[in-house]
Amino acid sequence: xxxxxxxxxxxxxxxxxxxxxxxxxxxxxxxxxxxxxxxxxxxxxxxxxxxxxxxxxxxxxxxxxxxxxxxxxxxxxxxxxxxxxxxxxxxxxxxxxxxxxxxxxxxxxxxxxxxxxxxxxxxxxxxxxxxxxxxxxxxxxxxxxxxxxxxxxxxxxxxxxxxxxxxxxxxxxxxxxxxxxxxxxxxxxxxxxxxxxxxxxxxxxxxxxxxxxxxxxxxxxxxxxxxxxxxxxxxxxxxxxxxxxxxxxxxxxxxxxxxxxxxxxxxxxxxxxxxxxxxxxxxxxxxxxxxxxxxxxxxxxxxxxxxxxxxxxxxxxxxxxxxxxxxxxxxxxxxxxxxxxxxxxxxxxxxxxxxxxxxxxxxxxxxxxxxxxxxxxxxxxxx
Amino acid sequence: xxxxxxxxxxxxxxxxxxxxxxxxxxxxxxxxxxxxxxxxxxxxxxxxxxxxxxxxxxxxxxxxxxxxxxxxxxxxxxxxxxxxxxxxxxxxxxxxxxxxxxxxxxxxxxxxxxxxxxxxxxxxxxxxxxxxxxxxxxxxxxxxxxxxxxxxxxx
Numbered sequence: 232x233x234x235x236x237x238x239x240x241x242x243x244x245x246x247x248x249x250x251x252x253x254x255x256x257x258x259x260x261x262x263x264x265x266x267x268x269x270x271x272x273x274x275x276x277x278x279x280x281x282x283x284x285x286x287x288x289x290x291x292x293x294x295x296x297x298x299x300x301x302x303x304x305x306x307x308x309x310x311x312x313x314x315x316x317x318x319x320x321x322x323x324x325x326x327x328x329x330x331x332x333x334x335x336x337x338x339x340x341x342x343x344x345x346x347x348x349x350x351x352x353x354x355x356x357x358x359x360x361x362x363x364x365x366x367x368x369x370x371x372x373x374x375x376x377x378x379x380x381x382x383x384x385x386x387x388x389x390x391x392x393x394x395x396x397x398x399x400x401x402x403x404x405x406x407x408x409x410x411x412x413x414x415x416x417x418x419x420x421x422x423x424x425x426x427x428x429x430x431x432x433x434x435x436x437x438x439x440x441x442x443x444x445x446x447x448x449x450x451x452x453x454x455x456x457x458x459x460x461x462x463x464x465x466x467x468x469x470x471x472x473x474x475x476x477x478x479x480x481x482x483x484x485x486x487x488x489x490x491x492x493x494x495x496x497x498x499x500x501x502x503x504x505x506x507x508x509x510x511x512x513x514x515x516x517x518x519x520x521x522x523x524x525x526x527x528x529x530x531x532x533x534x535x536x537x538x539x540x541x542x543x544x545x546x547x548x549x550x551x552x553x554x555x556x557x558x559x560x561x562x563x564x565x566x567x568x569x570x571x572x573x574x575x576x577x578x579x580x581x582x583x584x585x586x587x588x589x590x591x592x593x594x595x596x597x598x599x600x601x602x603x604x605x606x607x608x609x610x611x612x613x614x
Numbered sequence: 615x616x617x618x619x620x621x622x623x624x625x626x627x628x629x630x631x632x633x634x635x636x637x638x639x640x641x642x643x644x645x646x647x648x649x650x651x652x653x654x655x656x657x658x659x660x661x662x663x664x665x666x667x668x669x670x671x672x673x674x675x676x677x678x679x680x681x682x683x684x685x686x687x688x689x690x691x692x693x694x695x696x697x698x699x700x701x702x703x704x705x706x707x708x709x710x711x712x713x714x715x716x717x718x719x720x721x722x723x724x725x726x727x728x729x730x731x732x733x734x735x736x737x738x739x740x741x742x743x744x745x746x747x748x749x750x751x752x753x754x755x756x757x758x759x760x761x762x763x764x765x766x767x768x769x
Contacts, residue, residue, distance in 0.1 A: 350704070357641060357643070357644070357670065357672065358670055359639075360638040360639050360640065360641070360644060361638070361670055361728060362728070363635070363636050363638075363705075364635050364636055364637060364638045364754070364756065365635070365716065365728070365729060365730055365756060365758075366635060366700065366703070366705070366707075366708040366711060366714060366716065366730070367716045367728060368704055368705050368708070369704040369705075371704070372698050372700065372704075372716065375698040376696050376697070376698050376716075376718060377696070379696045379697060379698060379740070380695065380696035380740070383696070383740050424701065425699070425701045426701060426702045427698050427699070427700050427701065427702070428698060428699035428700075428701060429698075473676045473677075476670060476672065480670070482669060482670060482718070482725070482726050482727070482728060483668075483676055483725075483726075487695070487696055487718075
């Protein structure tokens with residue numbers, strides 16, 4: 232897409248174990264905060280977009296109502312999980328570019344720990360009958376299945392997964408929002424027991440209650456707002472062929488070592504007029520540690536089979552070649568289904584990363600999703 | 615995309631451990647597959663247009679879109695493509711089973727299937743040869759896989 236839209240504001244609720252609040256209340260707080268952060272008047276917001284899994288959230292209609300918004304030109308509810316955030320920002324930007332809406336707030340809200348927990352949800356669908364009766368019954372297991380094959384083919388091991396968790400924890404130490412902030416080193420990682428081998432607890436995201444939102448505006452409007460624009464230079468969604476009967480059905484996928492990132496990378500860089508070597512930092516979806524390795528390779532940010540060694544070398548640290556998951560990732564900040572991954576990318580590109588600000592932040596790659604389908608963005612400064 | 619924090623592990627009370635796993639809920643397409651398993655046979659769909667055997671059962675071919683298929687019995691032998699070892703059960707009905715292995719098996723007949731692998735857990739590795747192993751439950755039969763030793767017979 233021609234870069235004529237930008238993320239202009241972000242908003243969060245606290246991330247907690249038990250919010251004691253309704254999902255609608257959480258959504259309203261995060262969306263309201265994002266609109267205020269952008270410096271927009273509510274009357275200017277004419278679109279709301281969100282995603283949910285198994286009805287664990289609230290419709291955009293309800294959020295627009297309790298925010299007291301006026302006429303809405305775009306209300307978009309999508310039945311997706313972590314594939315959704317970059318996808319919805321892409322769609323919001325396309326709507327803004329097409330003149331369908333002026334300012335769209337994109338959110339994810341959930342009582343993801345005290346309420347409906349995605350990790351143990353049974354995904355309705357034709358594929359479920361082959362998984363749940365045999366104890367293949369959590370998304371963690373599906374990602375672990377891919378992770379095992381990835382490590383096998385690329386010659387990686389536990390130290391490579393552990394390096395992801397350790398590197399991200401260092402960022403989390405600088406992030407007051409993060410749920411997991413206690414220091415982690417590789418020895419402590421390796422000493423911990425497996426949960427679903429090859430994953431230990433530190434390889435897994437931590438479920439929370441909370442909400443997160445971003446506002447997508449036209450670039451022209453963005454230039455007059457409170458913060459520098461995080462320009463949506465590119466956005467793409469991709470579902471590979473034979474992506475299955477439901478979000479847990481990966482049996483028809485040919486290659487468990489490559490996910491959707493491999494499929495959308497060329498489109499993404501083509502839209503932005505950039506190449507992988509132009510990317511200065513990344514926020515890679517990480518419900519589990521292995522998806523960072525697969526995503527880095529899929530986007531061509533390092534070579535095939537190199538991701539583990541690259542992370543172990545410190546390349547993804549704040550002073551490395553490609554600071555990655557600067558909020559600590561979903562592994563440490565908390566599981567807002569990657570909406571917080573997009574918000575962190577926007578903060579970084581805007582130069583608002585505080586103690587964890589990446590020194591070079593003009594071009595940031597962001598992804599949403601782990602397996603057969605997902606989405607990605609290139610956010611840039613207003614160049 | 616989605617995830618469980620390990621804290622999601624349900625309590626492993628004895629009562630929970632003894633409750634059976636959920637039985638499969640067959641649909642129109644899968645009913646012949648489940649019925650065949652009761653007879654310890656693996657019955658899959660072969661596309662009459664492109665000839666590919668597919669799994670899971672579905673109303674049309676995911677490779678060519680062909681709308682017709684025939685049922686075909688396969689040997690369900692193959693090799694482990696990948697596997698996970700579950701150390702902490704995510705649902706109460708499985709808490710008495712840990713640790714257990716679930717593998718994706720590349721069948722010699724073409725498609726991949728999924729199933730638990732019993733036997734010597736140290737021998738479960740990628741590319742290990744497996745054969746079908748049928749486990750009867752109350753009202754349904756589970757397809758598991760057993761390791762095949764180098765001589766080609768099951769241990």
